[in-house]
Amino acid sequence: MSAFEVLCGTAHPELGEAVARELGRAPLGRSIERTPDGELLVRVDESVRGRAIAVVQPTHAPVGDHLIELLLIGDACVRAGARTVVAVVPYLGYGRQDRRAAPGDALGARVFGAALGAVRFGRVLVVDPHDPGVEAGFSCPVDSLSAMTTLTEALEPIDHEKSVVVAPDLGAAKLAERVAHxxxxxxxxxxxxxMSPVEARAGRIVGEVRGLRPILVDDIISTAGTIAxxxxxxxxEGAAEPITVVATHGLFADPAAARLAALPIARVITTDTVPRPAQPSFVHASVSIxxxxxxxxxxxxxxxxxxV
Known part of the structure; x- marks a missing residue:
């Protein structure tokens, strides 16, 4: 049995409960309410004094609410005497704001990391962050896990004679290369x-794809503009149909569903770092991390x- 107890936020309680089951424990009780003027009230309902606590809370949309809730849960645990508190943040909101595109831009990833450190989280666990270097902006240790082994197992069986693994952009190259290997x-x-924060265009392709069925590998599907x-x-360039898309984080922000449904995609496979869409208009499978x-x-x- 784990030395850690599990606390689930409201962002993805199903995942938190699944993690607790894997550890042979039940999640600790907590109360999270919203005041009439919009503030969050967080209370840990069980004693955590002297105990190690893992707080499971991805920070997808609404990112601000989920982040504040994570900070308040962490603060509640620290003030209640927890021995150590680890933030388990499977999807790291603001992770793509790791560098400034223009002189006036804020560094959201660095602000996020500073906030977690200020609450005195002892450590942060993340899964396939958009940029592994994002941990440099955190004031507490960060461990980056990868879901690529889990996703690769979900791809079998594969026609090895007619398939090719493709990174849809240079940023996904290391993940895709790991899957290909x-x-x-x-x-x-x-x-x-x-072209802009919401628009990207594909350019030249490095590698042979003609006559092969692509397996696209990425860390995040947000609006699916890069994938499409x-x-x-x-x-x-002559790639064959059907196409498979694999990503760790399936955010599926509008208009992702319409874009994916309009393409010759056999299936989209993501993990459950965030809740899966209720009724996707495309073929979607989710594997658990x-x-x-x-x-x-x-x-x-x-x-x-x-x-990792």
Missing amino acids: RLRLPFAIVHKRR SAIERLLD APLLAEAILRLGAGGALE
């Missing part, structure tokens, strides 16, 4: 030109190294 498949990259543009470019998170928490409790 594990599956023993060829690897290609679509170079992307970002890459698929259109791949088809122009609860075992991955539970194993990491177990290793932390035992003082062991984490496998």
